[in-house]
Amino acid sequence: MDLFDRQLIFVVGKGGVGKTTVACSLALAAGRAGKKVLLCEVDGLSRAAQLLGVDAAEPGRAGRMVDGVSVMGIEGSAALAEYLGMVVPVRRFLQAVTQSELYQYFVAAASGLKELMTIGKIWYEAQRTDERGGGRQWDVVIVDAPATGHGLQYLRMPSAARDAFGAGLVRREAEKVVALLSDPKRTAIHLVTTAEEMPVNETVTMARRVREELRMPLGALFVNRLHTEQFRPADIDALLAAARSSRQRDTKLLLSEVASRAAEESGWTRLNKRYLRELERDVPIPRVELPFVFSEEFGRQQLLELVDQIEAAE
Ligand SMILES: Nc1ncnc2c1ncn2[C@@H]1O[C@H](COP(=O)(O)OP(=O)(O)OP(=O)(O)O)[C@@H](O)[C@H]1O
Ligand SMILES: [Mg+2]
Secondary structure, three states, rough: OOOOOEEEEEEEOOOOHHHHHHHHHHHHHHHOOOOOOOEEEEOOOOOHHHOOOOOOOOOOOOOOOOOOOOEEEOHHHHEEEEEEEHHOOOOOHHHHHHOOHHHHHHHHOOOOHHHHHHHHHHHHHHHHEEEOOOOOOOOOEEEEOHHHHHHHHHHHHHHHHHOOOOHHHHHHHHHHHHHHOOOOOOOEEEEEEEOOOHOOOOHHHHHHHHHHHHOEEEEEEEEEEEEEOOHHHHHHHHHHHHHOOOOOHHHHHHHHHHHHHHHHHHHHHHHHHHHHHHHHHHHOOOOEEEOOOOOOOOOOHHHHHHHHHHHHOO
């Protein structure tokens, strides 16, 4: 399905639907396919590094590569300081600038600037050549974007900057970033959702905005945490009847507990099916369906189950 055959991939979606989980699974699948992957976590809490079981490096630096994947936390003000470091080569002078109160005030006030620098940093990593002057440093850069509204705001920054600056350095830099972001051969915006009302509504709006407002290439739609009916309705009725007629208290409790969990699962499955149909109709792009993985804690083992699914879809 061509899920990670791009230079730059953004993973966007409503809060809590599984963006970090999907971004990590994609990164591992791409790593297994032999790619050098950089997974960028924007303003995150190093949850990606944690999930992959690697140490988080300081913001703006790539951590040690494990299984083909390196994780980098990207933070707006660190990216800005790094950029200034490139254009203002005298380190002592630069330190005086970044530590000044005026600068701190400026960065806090101009929040769009931090977002612009974040995207700039991502662009820099995506086209960076390796130090030995060979090919690109990374085959693919995967970005775990912040929750929806904010995530799209980052993507809008380069064209906003291009339009705001008539000529000169900023405009030229912004144009290069826009060119990469809007090129379907090099970039894909993957959407993540669960098959429930609110996330689906938000996903429909988001898909439209990516296409019509941002004019960026949509990739695939990942529908996460899908439930599967384990018992037929007749089986659930039989369980309930058995619970009612049982004379043993423990057995009664156990049977009715199983019956109610099974009924709950069936309910979720029906709901998921209904919203899958809506997605099919309203967001007609390639779809990857990922199961709800049941476990006490979602860790590497659970992640690997999703990696298998992604490999099968790819
Ligand atoms: N397929 C799955 N099966 C079971 N649990 C899942 C699955 N995918 C994600 N989860 C769980 O759902 C929760 C949210 O996932 P995740 O952190 O990836 O979402 P997110 O979209 O990145 O959230 P945020 O918007 O807060 O960054 C986590 O507890 C995660 O372990
Ligand atoms: Mg997240």
